[in-house]
Each structure stands twice: as C-alpha cells, then as structure tokens.
Amino acid sequence: MPAIRPALRTRPSRKGRSAFARASAVTARLVDLRAFPNNPGSLTGRYYVPEGLKGPAPLVVVLHGCTQNAAVYDQGSGWSTLADRHGFILLFPEQSRANNHLLCFNWFSANDSQRGMGEAASIRSMIGAMSKAHDIDPGRIFVTGLSAWGAMASVMLAAYPEVFAAGAIIAGVAYGCTNGVAEGFDCMGGRARSDAAVLGARVRRASPHKGPWPRVQVWQGSADTTVVPSNADAIALQWSHLHGLPPEPTRTGEADGHPRRIWEGKDGTPLIEEYRVTGMAHGIPLDPGTGEGQSGEAGAHMLDVGLSSTDRIAAFCGIAPAVAEAPARKPRAKAPRARAKRVAAPLEPANEVQA
Numbered sequence: 001m002p003a004i005r006p007a008l009r010t011r012p013s014r015k016g017r018s019a020f021a022r023a024s025a026v027t028a029r030l031v032d033l034r035a036f037p038n039n040p041g042s043l044t045g046r047y048y049v050p051e052g053l054k055g056p057a058p059l060v061v062v063l064h065g066c067t068q069n070a071a072v073y074d075q076g077s078g079w080s081t082l083a084d085r086h087g088f089i090l091l092f093p094e095q096s097r098a099n100n101h102l103l104c105f106n107w108f109s110a111n112d113s114q115r116g117m118g119e120a121a122s123i124r125s126m127i128g129a130m131s132k133a134h135d136i137d138p139g140r141i142f143v144t145g146l147s148a149w150g151a152m153a154s155v156m157l158a159a160y161p162e163v164f165a166a167g168a169i170i171a172g173v174a175y176g177c178t179n180g181v182a183e184g185f186d187c188m189g190g191r192a193r194s195d196a197a198v199l200g201a202r203v204r205r206a207s208p209h210k211g212p213w214p215r216v217q218v219w220q221g222s223a224d225t226t227v228v229p230s231n232a233d234a235i236a237l238q239w240s241h242l243h244g245l246p247p248e249p250t251r252t253g254e255a256d257g258h259p260r261r262i263w264e265g266k267d268g269t270p271l272i273e274e275y276r277v278t279g280m281a282h283g284i285p286l287d288p289g290t291g292e293g294q295s296g297e298a299g300a301h302m303l304d305v306g307l308s309s310t311d312r313i314a315a316f317c318g319i320a321p322a323v324a325e326a327p328a329r330k331p332r333a334k335a336p337r338a339r340a341k342r343v344a345a346p347l348e349p350a351n352e353v354q355a
Contacts, residue, residue, distance in 0.1 A: 055135025
C-alpha cells in the first residue's frame, strides 16, 4: 500500500481531545530478535516480554503500518503497556527500506504472500524462534496489523491458519485479492470484488489446512479513502464462508456509538466481529489513556476516536477483559420557555455541528 497519509481530522473524542495529534518522543521498550533460522523475506524482528511473566503465555504478532517501525507502532498503539497489564508476549516483525522504501509489507507480491515464501515465511520463522526461546502457549498465538500490514495479517491467517487462534485486520484487505501492484490499487479501492465462494476458496488453496479456522476481527474507518470500507465487507464475507456462516451477521449493535457486527458460531462464540468507526479516516482507532479499555497515544496514523482497537483486539483474543461500554450520552436538556404575555421566545439551543 502507499504511504499512509490520513486527513488531518479534528473530530473530538468523547473526552474532548483531537482525533489526530502530535505524538511524543518514542520510548524504547522492545528488544531485537537477533537470530531466527529462515529469513527469505529479509525482515528484522523485535519483541517484548513483560518482567516476571510466567508461561505458558500468549503471543501477539503485531505488524506496523507503512512509514512506521515497530517502536513507533508499539508506543502509539499501546501494545507493550497492555502486555504489562495482562501478561502476554509481543513479536514485532519489522520492514526495511531495502525491501520497500515506504516500509510497507509487500502483501501484493506472490513471492511474499504465500506459505513458505518471502516475508510470510520470515514471520513464521520468527514465531518459531520466539516459541523456542520463551514459554509460549501454542494454542494462543494471534496476529494483528494495520493497512499494508493489515493485508499481511490476512496473508498470515490464510497461509498459516494452523498457527493462529485469531487475528485482527485494521484497514486491510481480503486475502488473495491481488496478484500485483496494479491489482493491489484496485483491491484497496474496492474494485476487485468477488463472491463468498471465490473468497473462501482463495484461503483454502493457501495451505493444506482443513480447519478449524482462526477467529477474525475487522476494523475499518467509514471515511477511509485509502482502503475503502467495502474491503471490510469482503474480509467478513471471506471468513464467514470459511466458518460455514451466512453472509449476514448473527447480531448487530454499537460500541460506544460505532456500528458493530458479529457472526456467532453454534455455541454463541463470536467467530467474526467487525467494527465500522464512524467518521474515521485511514489509521488505527484509539482511546488513549491509562485506564481499563484505554491504550496508546494519538499521533500520525494513530487516531483518537474514543474507541481502543488495541484493548478490544486483546479482549477478542481472550487475553484481556472485555471492554466496558461507555455510558450513553444524555440528550441535551431543553431550556425552559420564558414566560411572557405576548411573545413566547423559543430558547431551545441549536444543534451542534460536529466535524
């Protein structure tokens, strides 16, 4: 994907901060992954293990966005702080400018998006190295990514479904929607549509795995013009077909005022969950802060919309508690009418206009 250049938005969060703000200096919290046996994609890796953590522990593979690196993405998203709070290990594969001058994953390249090849194989190798070096629960390995690396999260879930229990795709695309750069732009623009059977077949061909399939969470800004919202529909359609679910969700609702759709299995477990963040452009949705349900800090591509994707991804994966919904806002009270004998002056305030 091209460099992420979200529109500068001043839409207030529920706490009154701007949705897009200058980030503070990056604090180094990650450690270099110095050796992993197979690296055909020429990636580097960094990781984080909370002090005193006892295993077997979950592992979350976190994939940064274009123009970012692991440390910047970690600080903005708040993943290592959340790991300290709830006890899990993080792995951050990192791109180099030698591979892609914008630091994007080459998700559109067949040489990097197939099982056993290129960047996908390098990430799988890093997971193996982390599992050997640390006490990691093999049944609780997860992956998440933003934009091009959200597309690579799709790749990893499709190419190595036996490795991951669940994954979260932020402003990404369905697996197999492109075979090159030109088709990649069509895919991002929503012009490479397919039906459920075709989408599901692409994942089934990506590995010898026959199921069960990973659970998937999808995040999308309704105002994203870089990766348009129809891509979220395609991802949900792809994985609902794999799970044997109908195209329509089991239930719909809202999360802090933003639309949410859920596809449940026979036992009521959410197998697919989609958040459509109203008014958000291209980036990761955040609710910055230090309380439960809050993570990260606003900055470039890190958008304070009063909804923490980091906390909700961790909750979806079962490695953090569910996020409590914010109380509904009370409607603005009407001012009383002035008592006058001749003219009743309407004093009801005009509606606010929100950008």
